[in-house]
Amino acid sequence: PVAVIGSPTTSGTPYDDCLWSLEEERPDETGITISGLEDTRALKSELRDLGVRIIFSALPNSPAEMVERPLANAGFIVISHAQINRLEVDVPLIVPEVNINHLSLLNQQAMYGQGRLISCSNCTVIPLALSLTPLVHLNPISSIRIETEQALSGGGRKMLAAGKSGEIISPLIPGESESIVDELSKIFGMDLNISASCERVMRNHGHLAYLEVRFEELVSAHQVINAWREFTTRSQHLSLPSAPEQIIHFVDAPIVESHRWVGAEGIKHPGIDLRAAMGVAISNVEIEGNILRFSVFADNT
Structure with a gap:
């Protein structure tokens, strides 16, 4: 199961109708409709109904602060690109080929139940x-x-x-x-x-x-x-x-x-x-x- 979550300007829009900015050829039609972030409770319910387990988040800091930890708390594995989480002591900052052993920090996230929050680094x-x-x-x-x-x-x-x-x-x-x-x-x-x-x-x-x-x-x-x-x-x-x-x-x-x-x-x-x-x-x-x-x-x- 796959879901795509977007901003208020794209919520409810078919993913295939959204602007394609990459130079590579656009992939085949997906049939996915973009969901919104505005109602976190409804979002959690929708993702559970779809059977989603892992969330890849490319949100900027402000919306990430609002939804990423609540989603982890709801039992999802959230892999975040937001800067705000990268230096938190209980969040592993992972480059898989370099420090995969730092995932042991997830043992400090028992407060999320089955959920977890993992951070990706700056692209440079x-x-x-x-x-x-x-x-x-x-x-x-x-x-x-x-x-x-x-x-x-x-x-x-x-x-x-x-x-x-x-x-x-x-x-x-x-x-x-x-x-x-x-x-x-x-x-x-x-x-x-x-x-x-x-x-x-x-x-x-x-x-x-x-x-x-x-x-x-x-x-x-x-x-x-x-x-x-x-x-x-x-x-x-x-x-x-x-x-x-x-x-x-x-x-x-x-x-x-x-x-x-x-x-x-x-x-x-x-x-x-x-x-x-x-x-x-x-x-x-x-x-x-x-x-x-x-x-x-x-x-x-």
């Missing part, structure tokens, strides 16, 4: 966490410096449309640097002495980050490349439909927007291959003593 944090995980296990790290160049689509559909129309978009992303530092620290469960600076750039899709990782000991290119190459998780061992064979992909040429689809064989989008955009592209690898510099690029939509 995911490729950062994926590229850093093998390095964290390779050698003690003394500091990490991050600079990001984030796509217009990361600011939402309206910002992307404005950028495409030629409007000048501010490079400022208020609070983004702090979010990246705080979320990475929670995901890794340690203080990695991270600093970050973030800006919006005039690229439609894909977030690019430049990293400088300072280790406590000398590292070699062989050690680093091997650590990235050998990075696999349970997702790969289970051969899940959206799990790429390799999480880390090395790019010798300059990074271009199509590199956001790494994970599939060839240049494909998720409408063709669910593994597309489920990996990260790494390039510009440099090692100088105990300092590693590289860039990482990934899809953000």
